Amino acid sequence: MFKHEDVKNNPLFAFGEENPYGASFTGQSYLAMLAQAPDGNTSVGNVTFEAGCRNNWHMHLDGYQILLVTGGEGLYQEAGKSARHLKAGDVVVTDKGVKHWHGATKDSWFSHVAITAGVSEFYEPVTDEDYQAAHEEGE
Secondary structure, eight states, X not given: OOOHHHHHHSOSSOOXXXXXXXXXXXXXXXXXXXXXXXXXXXXXXXXXXXXXXXXXXXXXXXXXXXXXXEEEEEEEEETTSOOEEXXXXXXXXXXXXXXXXXXXXXXXXEEEEEEEESOEEEOSOOOHHHHHHHHHHHO
C-alpha cells in the first residue's frame, strides 16, 4: 500500500502544502505548483490526495487537463461513464467541457502531476454513494 510517509519522504516532485483549493475537495489534499506558462493560461502542479480524498465534479471550460499519475492508487470518472482505476504510469487526458472528478481510492494515497490549460469550474461534491460505486466499477 502507498503510505503517507513514503510520499513525504521520497516524493518524485515537491509534496506541497495543504491545497488552497480544499473547499473543492472531500478530504485532505496537498498542492505543489511546479510551473506556470508565461501567459498564465497553463499550470503544472503536483497534487497528492490522502486516502479517500477526491475533488468535486469539475470541468475545464476553455482548455484541457492532462494527469500524469506518479504514485498510489486513484480513480478517475467522467459524467455518465464508468470509473477508471489509476496507478503510477497511467495518463489521463480530459478535453474541455467534460465534467469529471479524480482522487485517491479509499485505502491508498494518490499523487499526480496535473497539467491544466484554461479556467476550471468546480461543482458539487462526489457523493459517498457515487464514490463507492466508482470503487466497484474501477476494480
